Amino acid sequence: xxxxxxxxxxxxxxxxxxxxxxxxxxxxxxxxxxxxxxxxxxxxxxxxxxxxxxxxxxxxxxxxxxxxxxxxxxxxxxxxxxxxxxxxxxxxxxxxxxxxxxxxxxxxxxxxxxxxxxxxxxxxxxxxxxxxxxxxxxxxxxxxxxxxxxxxxxxxxxxxxxxxxxxxxxxxxxxxxxxxxxxxxxxxxxxxxxxxxxxxxxxxxxxxxxxxxx
Amino acid sequence: xxxxxxxxxxxxxxxxxxxxxxxxxxxxxxxxxxxxxxxxxxxxxxxxxxxxxxxxxxxxxxxxxxxxxxxxxxxxxxxxxxxxxxxxxxxxxxxxxxxxxxxxxxxxxxxxxxxxxxxxxxxxxxxxxxxxxxxxxxxxxxxxxxxxxxxxxxxxxxxxxxxxxxxxxxxxxxxxxxxxxxxxxxxxxxxxxxxxxxxxxxxxxxxxxxxxxx
Amino acid sequence: xxxxxxxxxxxxxxxxxxxxxxxxxxxxxxxxxxxxxxxxxxxxxxxxxxxxxxxxxxxxxxxxxxxxxxxxxxxxxxxxxxxxxxxxxxxxxxxxxxxxxxxxxxxxxxxxxxxxxxxxxxxxxxxxxxxxxxxxxxxxxxxxxxxxxxxxxxxxxxxxxxxxxxxxxxxxxxxxxxxxxxxxxxxxxxxxxxxxxxxxxxxxxxxxxxxxxx
Amino acid sequence: xxxxxxxxxxxxxxxxxxxxxxxxxxxxxxxxxxxxxxxxxxxxxxxxxxxxxxxxxxxxxxxxxxxxxxxxxxxxxxxxxxxxxxxxxxxxxxxxxxxxxxxxxxxxxxxxxxxxxxxxxxxxxxxxxxxxxxxxxxxxxxxxxxxxxxxxxxxxxxxxxxxxxxxxxxxxxxxxxxxxxxxxxxxxxxxxxxxxxxxxxxxxxxxxxxxxxx
DNA sequence: AATGAATGAGAGTTCATTCAT
DNA sequence: AATGAATGAACTCTCATTCAT
Numbered sequence: 001x002x003x004x005x006x007x008x009x010x011x012x013x014x015x016x017x018x019x020x021x022x023x024x025x026x027x028x029x030x031x032x033x034x035x036x037x038x039x040x041x042x043x044x045x046x047x048x049x050x051x052x053x054x055x056x057x058x059x060x061x062x063x064x065x066x067x068x069x070x071x072x073x074x075x076x077x078x079x080x081x082x083x084x085x086x087x088x089x090x091x092x093x094x095x096x097x098x099x100x101x102x103x104x105x106x107x108x109x110x111x112x113x114x115x116x117x118x119x120x121x122x123x124x125x126x127x128x129x130x131x132x133x134x135x136x137x138x139x140x141x142x143x144x145x146x147x148x149x150x151x152x153x154x155x156x157x158x159x160x161x162x163x164x165x166x167x168x169x170x171x172x173x174x175x176x177x178x179x180x181x182x183x184x185x186x187x188x189x190x191x192x193x194x195x196x197x198x199x200x201x202x203x204x205x206x207x208x209x210x211x212x213x214x
Numbered sequence: 215x216x217x218x219x220x221x222x223x224x225x226x227x228x229x230x231x232x233x234x235x236x237x238x239x240x241x242x243x244x245x246x247x248x249x250x251x252x253x254x255x256x257x258x259x260x261x262x263x264x265x266x267x268x269x270x271x272x273x274x275x276x277x278x279x280x281x282x283x284x285x286x287x288x289x290x291x292x293x294x295x296x297x298x299x300x301x302x303x304x305x306x307x308x309x310x311x312x313x314x315x316x317x318x319x320x321x322x323x324x325x326x327x328x329x330x331x332x333x334x335x336x337x338x339x340x341x342x343x344x345x346x347x348x349x350x351x352x353x354x355x356x357x358x359x360x361x362x363x364x365x366x367x368x369x370x371x372x373x374x375x376x377x378x379x380x381x382x383x384x385x386x387x388x389x390x391x392x393x394x395x396x397x398x399x400x401x402x403x404x405x406x407x408x409x410x411x412x413x414x415x416x417x418x419x420x421x422x423x424x425x426x427x428x
Numbered sequence: 429x430x431x432x433x434x435x436x437x438x439x440x441x442x443x444x445x446x447x448x449x450x451x452x453x454x455x456x457x458x459x460x461x462x463x464x465x466x467x468x469x470x471x472x473x474x475x476x477x478x479x480x481x482x483x484x485x486x487x488x489x490x491x492x493x494x495x496x497x498x499x500x501x502x503x504x505x506x507x508x509x510x511x512x513x514x515x516x517x518x519x520x521x522x523x524x525x526x527x528x529x530x531x532x533x534x535x536x537x538x539x540x541x542x543x544x545x546x547x548x549x550x551x552x553x554x555x556x557x558x559x560x561x562x563x564x565x566x567x568x569x570x571x572x573x574x575x576x577x578x579x580x581x582x583x584x585x586x587x588x589x590x591x592x593x594x595x596x597x598x599x600x601x602x603x604x605x606x607x608x609x610x611x612x613x614x615x616x617x618x619x620x621x622x623x624x625x626x627x628x629x630x631x632x633x634x635x636x637x638x639x640x641x642x
Numbered sequence: 643x644x645x646x647x648x649x650x651x652x653x654x655x656x657x658x659x660x661x662x663x664x665x666x667x668x669x670x671x672x673x674x675x676x677x678x679x680x681x682x683x684x685x686x687x688x689x690x691x692x693x694x695x696x697x698x699x700x701x702x703x704x705x706x707x708x709x710x711x712x713x714x715x716x717x718x719x720x721x722x723x724x725x726x727x728x729x730x731x732x733x734x735x736x737x738x739x740x741x742x743x744x745x746x747x748x749x750x751x752x753x754x755x756x757x758x759x760x761x762x763x764x765x766x767x768x769x770x771x772x773x774x775x776x777x778x779x780x781x782x783x784x785x786x787x788x789x790x791x792x793x794x795x796x797x798x799x800x801x802x803x804x805x806x807x808x809x810x811x812x813x814x815x816x817x818x819x820x821x822x823x824x825x826x827x828x829x830x831x832x833x834x835x836x837x838x839x840x841x842x843x844x845x846x847x848x849x850x851x852x853x854x855x856x
Numbered sequence: 857a858a859t860g861a862a863t864g865a866g867a868g869t870t871c872a873t874t875c876a877t
Numbered sequence: 878a879a880t881g882a883a884t885g886a887a888c889t890c891t892c893a894t895t896c897a898t
Contacts, residue, residue, distance in 0.1 A: 004857080020316055022236065025892055036859045038896080043857095047893065101312040101376050105234050118380065144422060148398035151377060155395070156366055159373045162315055163365060166332065181369070184362035188402030208358065218882075239867060250884045255869065257882090432861075448747050450664065453888060464863050469890065471861090526743040529804050530662055546808065572850065576826035579805060583823070584794055587801045590743050591793060594760065609797070612790035616830035636786060646878080667871055678880045680875080685878095689872065 005043045007033045009057070012050050016095040021051060022102055048107045055110065058093045059117055062086055066124055071131055079132060079194070080203060083182050090161060091175055097158050098165075118154075125150045137194045138186075149189065156185050173210070180207050219257045221247045223271070226264050230309040235265060236316055262321045269324065272307040273331055276300055280338055285345055293346060293408070294417060297396050304375060305389050311372050312379075332368075339364045351408045352400075363403065370399050394421050433471045435461045437485070440478050444523040449479060450530055476535045483538065486521040487545055490514055494552055499559055507560060507622070508631060511610050518589060519603050525586050526593075546582075553578045565622045566614075577617065584613050608635050647685045649675050651699070654692050658737040663693060664744055690749045697752065700735045701759055704728055708766055713773050721774060721836070722845060725824050732803060733817055739800050740807075760796075767792045779836045780828075791831065798827050822849050 002010070011033045015024045026047055030037045044050045065085055090097070104111045129149060132138040141149070160181040164174035183204065194200050216224070225247045229238045240261055244254045258264045279299055304311070318325045343363060346352040355363070374395040378388035397417065408414050430438070439461045443452045454475055458468045472478045493513055518525070532539045557577060560566040569577070588609040592602035611631065622628050644652070653675045657666045668689055672679045686692045707727055732739070746753045771791060774780040783791070802823040806816035825845065836842050 020319055022316060023319065026894080027892075035857095037894085038860065039858045041894070045894095098315040099313075101380075102234055102236060102316055104380065105237060115380070144394075145398055145401070148395055151374070151391075152370055152395055152399050155370055155373050155377050159369050160365070163369050166315075166318065166329075177365075180358075181362050181366055184359055185366050187359070211358070240869080241867080249882095251869085252871080252885065253883050259869095261868070448744050450744060451747060454890080455888080463861095465889090466864065466891080467862050473890090475889070527741075529740040529808075530664060530744055532808065533662055533665065543808075572822075573826055573829070576823050579802070579819075580798055580823055580827050583801050583805050584797055587797050588793070591797050594743075594746065594757070605793075608786075609790050609794055612787055613794050615787070668873080669871075679873085680881065681879045683873070687873095 004033070004035060004039070008035075008040060008043055008050065009053060013054055013092065013095075016054075017092075020099050021095055022099060022106065048109055051103065051107060051110055052113060054093070055096060055113065055117075058089065058096060061089050063120075071127070079137060079186070080199065083179055083186070083203065087175055087179060090157075090178075091171065094161055094165075098162050100158070121154060122150055125153050129153075136191055137197075138189050139191050141189070152185070153182075156181055176207065176210060180211065183207060218247070218249060218253070222249075222254060222257055222264065223268060227268055227306065227309075230268075231306075234313050235309055236313060236320065240264075262323055265317065265321060265324055266327060268307070269310060269327065272303065272310060275303050277334075285341070293351060293400070294413065297393055297400075297417065301389055301393060304371075304392075305385060308375055308379075312376050314372075335368060336364060339367050343367075350405055351411075352403050353405050355403070366399070367396075370395055390421065397421060432461070432463060432467070436463075436468060436471055436478065437481060441482055441520065441523075444482075445520075448527050449523055450527060450534065476537055479531065479535060479538055480541060482521070483524060483541065486517065486524060489517050491548075499555075507565060507614070508627065511607055511614075511631065515603055515607060518585075518606075519599060522589055522593075526590050528586070549582060550578055553581050557581075564619055565625075566617050567619050569617070580613070581610075584609055604635065611635060646675070646677060646681070650677075650682060650685055650692065651695060655696055655734065655737075658696075659734075662741050663737055664741060664748065690751055693745065693749060693752055694755060696735070697738060697755065697759075700731065700738060703731050705762075713769070721779060721828070722841065725821055725828075725845065729817055729821060732799075732820075733813065736803055736807075740804050742800070763796060764792055767795050771795075778833055779839075780831050781833050783831070794827070795824075798823055818849065825849060 008029065012021075012024070012029050015029060015032060018024075026040055027037055029050075030040045033040070044053070065081070069081075096103075100114075104114060126146070129138060129146065133140060160178040161174060163181075164177045165171070168174060190200070222243065226235075226238070226243050229243060229246060240254055241251050243264075244251045247254070258267070279295070283295070310317075314328075318328060340360070343352060343360065347354060374392040375388060377395075378391045379385070382388060404414070436457065440449075440452070440457050443457060443460060446452075454468055455465050457478075458465045461468070472481070493509070497509075524531075528542075532542060554574070557566060557574065561568060588606040589602060591609075592605045593599070596602060618628070650671065654663075654666070654671050657671060657674060660666075668682055669679055671692075672682045675682070686695070738745070742756075746756060768788070771780060771788065775782060802820040803816060805823075806819045807813070810816060832842070
């Protein structure tokens with residue numbers, strides 16, 4: 001059903017997560033897909049192009065929902081999205097975070113694209129936080145504080161799964177903990193209005209459920 | 215002056231920071247030091263041993279100061295240490311954070327040592343935060359909140375330099391920003407007593423100085 | 429005409445005989461074939477696989493004739509086969525005997541296969557000798573005597589060519605002498621019926637022909 | 643007590659037996675002895691010299707007894723010596739037989755010495771067999787038969803320990819089996835006078851003792 | 857679209873040997 | 878008599894990439 005190109009992409013993602021992009025040879029990908037190396041190079045002119053295609057896929061998924069947000073409405077759900085959306089996607093494409101720094105060094109074209117996207121992400125996070133501030137869900141703060149709230153949000157969102165995966169192999173559990181990281185990170189910035197909101201309380205209850213039992 | 219072994223270590227650190235440990239060949243290190251590959255292998259039985267020796271050096275520096283802390287005294291400076299100490303060290307050994315996940319996959323012996331050290335770091339961060347709470351510098355919180363404050367502290371401390379280096383090449387500036395990340399991350403947890411303390415105010419003023427000018 | 433893989437095998441055999449498998453580098457083989465090392469590793473995943481492929485070829489040739497023997501018939505020719513067959517093969521693959529002990533130490537997978545084959549060879553020699561005893565060509569003996577006749581047969585068959593090659597470089601002459609070793613080794617065990625048989629007398633005459641002239 | 647030179651020799655023999663001369667580095671020998679590599683090269687100008695010194699030691703032990711034989715006396719014990727003497731020595735220096743062919747290829751000076759010694763061994767075996775024939779312990783035979791009896795004797799004496807060691811790891815048991823190989827190899831050539839001799843019967847009884855019990 | 861044979865550079869590592877001290 | 882630092886060539890193996898078919 002899936003085209004050869006799709007198979008290459010999906011197999012690459014699988015292998016890159018299993019043993020890192022930089023430890024996966026093109027031969028290995030081709031073998032796993034069941035095609036010849038030559039054929040792989042028919043679809044992608046080099047390994048970096050595979051990586052970039054994967055990365056573009058990742059961006060598209062991430063941005064689809066974000067661009068559909070209606071910022072005019074008084075929406076509390078933005079926070080929830082901030083916490084829970086993209087969890088699945090971040091798991092699927094986790095190698096992109098795990099070995100990011102080395103990928104940037106090794107693949108210059110990928111670096112360029114990633115740089116642009118980072119700027120986008122920063123803008124989006126900032127816009128989202130400003131939106132929540134304007135509607136009174138997040139406390140007011142200085143420009144500096146906001147800047148570093150943005151960068152810290154990005155850093156935690158990007159690296160917390162790797163942290164838990166280093167400590168344990170249970171990918172599903174680790175994803176849940178990652179979300180708790182995000183939740184408790186943002187909590188001190190929430191206004192009383194947020195904290196009183198049933199939806200926020202529900203999130204905390206939901207997330208802590210499993211964690212509690214252990 | 216420096217022994218050959220020291221030269222190998224220092225050159226390795228330099229090259230690992232420049233182009234990542236995994237992209238630096240033992241031959242390249244030997245060339246840069248000005249010795250033969252054979253001689254390099256006279257001092258280190260393999261590449262992993264070089265990495266481990268560097269890592270041990272890093273740990274020793276980091277832990278020297280930490281173990282000298284007197285937890286009995288009512289010390290506010292712990293927070294300052296938390297923010298400013300080891301900055302130089304973290305810069306010097308930054309590749310250890312930048313390519314951590316791949317180093318763990320590639321070098322099993324290194325992984326073991328790093329695992330133990332992570333457990334230590336978690337304990338130390340927790341102890342430090344508890345100390346600050348008991349002296350009223352950090353707000354009281356639930357056990358969960360503390361747990362995730364610990365993990366988030368580790369994640370930010372470990373990854374923020376990489377974040378800024380991705381955006382700019384000015385290593386010194388990036389280090390300062392990293393500290394601001396830590397400062398603004400911890401600020402919402404500070405008590406009024408902390409915020410009123412002159413030393414804390416001084417830190418913020420000091421750190422923001424340069425940032426302001428741009 | 430020959431495929432690259434065949435060329436690698438034939439060249440390897442040649443070089444292994446000339447300077448021993450353990451003294452022949454994969455680069456040397458590639459150079460001699462006229463291909464790149466990378467290409468050699470395209471066909472064989474490591475040096476041991478080349479050795480094993482050669483060994484399997486050797487076994488196949490050796491066993492082809494043996495399995496075609498009809499043990500039901502009263503055949504004197506078995507002894508002749510025992511002496512003269514596989515001579516050519518043993519010459520072509522002589523390095524397998526010459527450096528056997530070191531190959532066993534160095535290549536664990538090869539060792540396993542060789543172990544199984546040794547068991548087979550022992551069984552076959554025993555069956556053949558028992559057959560000749562039952563038809564009255566070889567004298568009756570105790571179980572012990574038979575056991576050690578088997579092991580001595582194997583030892584001589586395996587090592588006599590190396591002995592003569594040590595003393596002289598004339599491979600063809602040495603092969604003939606090897607056969608005489610086998611003949612005179614087995615002769616004391618022959619019954620009068622055998623010794624009176626024209627075919628046995630012919631063998632001796634044939635083998636001694638050249639030897640005499642010197 | 644032992645001089646450094648002696649220690650090097652003894653350690654080398656040990657290591658060469660354990661993992662073959664060709665797989666033992668000079669560094670490994672030096673480490674095991676507890677000296678520096680430089681010091682090892684003070685005593686031996688290269689690895690081949692170590693090998694040669696060991697080989698000379700081996701020859702000296704082997705020849706000491708042989709040259710003390712009084713061929714004028716009607717001595718049956720020669721056969722016994724042929725079978726049982728040097729067993730211990732052959733075990734101690736077994737690597738010399740195990741990897742002989744490769745040592746000859748690798749070490750040209752060793753090859754020369756070994757060639758001379760082989761000529762000596764052949765002469766000695768021939769003299770011994772002639773002696774036994776002249777005293778009626780071994781059957782009369784043609785010149786050809788004697789020649790090949792000599793070469794077969796050498797081949798079996800040299801290679802049977804390797805054969806059994808390939809099949810099992812019990813060095814002591816294998817040595818006993820090796821002797822049985824020699825005994826049953828020579829038995830068909832013995833005269834009735836030999837077979838009736840109590841001393842020969844004793845040898846067989848002695849050797850078969852253990853073998854029987856299994 | 858697809859194959860599979862081929863390349864060449866480079867990786868980590870080993871080792872016999874040398875030599876100044 | 879002994880050290881230990883140093884060399885340089887060689888070894889096995891990997892990998893991204895190319896290209897004729």
